[in-house]
Amino acid sequence: MVGAIPAQGTNGAASGGIMEMMCLKKSTKPARSSFSALCGARRKKIKMLFPYEEFVKFFQCEAFDLSPRGLLNIGNSCYANAVLQCLTCTKPLSIYLLRQSHSRACYGKDWCLMCELEQHVMLLRESGGPLSSSRILSHIRSINCQMGDGSQEDAHEFLRLLVASMQSICLERLGGEHKVDPRLQETTFIQHTFGGRLRSKVKCLRCFHESERYENIMDLTLEIYGWVESLEDALTQFTTPEDLDGENMYRCGRCAGYVRARKQLCIDEAPNILTIVLKRFQ
Known part of the structure; x- marks a missing residue:
């Protein structure tokens, strides 16, 4: 069972009680009112792969014009459908995909997960019947040979596969994760969205x-x-x-x-x- 909730420090959705249960100290990520000052004082000194101020614009964007669409079960694909529905309802990610920022600069000759997700989200701007995840599942075996063959899989493993693959795509132009400084890897769009520290x-x-x-x-x-x-x-x-x-x-x-x-x-x-x-x- 998978869900996504905005964290405290971004829109204040998390209650103080939950924050206390998590032993969570005050978030180091900026709230709306304090972001501009923080950006000017500290963030400008930090090299980032994706500008944090751009991410905050996506996070705060009020216009989110997507139509709810179902997903067809194409044979034991319910685990993938559940994850895709969660990801497409994640506002900053969907806005990023709708802007097609990646596909405009994508140099991949073969199938690209990020480009495929962009096409999937673009279809959500249109009304109509349920969509199919067949293209994603048919190509996902190129990333993980144990998934996408029609077998029932674990939704959490599929989620981790998609998020990790999107993170890897963000680092491809710089030579991949083995060549990028670990601190710099924490400044991709995917890290800004889902990344935290335990x-x-x-x-x-x-x-x-x-x-x-x-x-x-x-x-x-x-x-x-x-x-x-x-x-x-x-x-x-x-x-x-x-x-x-x-x-x-x-x-x-x-x-x-x-x-x-x-x-x-x-x-x-x-x-x-x-x-x-x-x-x-x-």
Whole structure:
């Protein structure tokens, strides 16, 4: 089950209670009122692959003239249809695709996912019957040979495949992700839209030394088994401290051995579009 919600700091949609449950500090991403000042003071000094001020214009754009269209099930394609519907309802992404910024400069000789998504979104400006995802699924095997053959697949895996592929396309002109500075990779349009940062903090219960590790994320997976009955419950469970003990002890560098420890996950920086995946199994 996949959904996307705007994060706090962009339009204030997330409530303070949810922010607190996520252990989320005040977003470092600009609100509408503060963006101009921030852009002038700090962002101009940072080289970006896609200008952040352009992304904010897409995010704040009020005109969003797309007609709801269904998608045909062409044989076990419901997982792909669900993801495509979520992505085409993600306003900044749809506006970016409608402007056809990528296809005007695309140098790919073969099939291009971003160009195909542009064509798909352009059809949503017209009224009519349901559309087909057959072209995307028929070519997706060139990206992942295990998908697109008519078998039922996991929606989350398909979502990650599409987002990761769009991110790779944004980096192609510069030689790909292996040649682009990791900090610069965080300034693509896709990163501006879906990218966030997760913080993992582990505290040794013997010497009380704390270590932190940061990880870039494009979505947040929340488990909904057991006592979880709401999104708030799932967020609470995700950020609840976990004791590392027994066979799961933590190796502390300061203590030079395996010790009991406490681990906690937090959202260090929320994405502008927070995609939450609900995991129904352990």
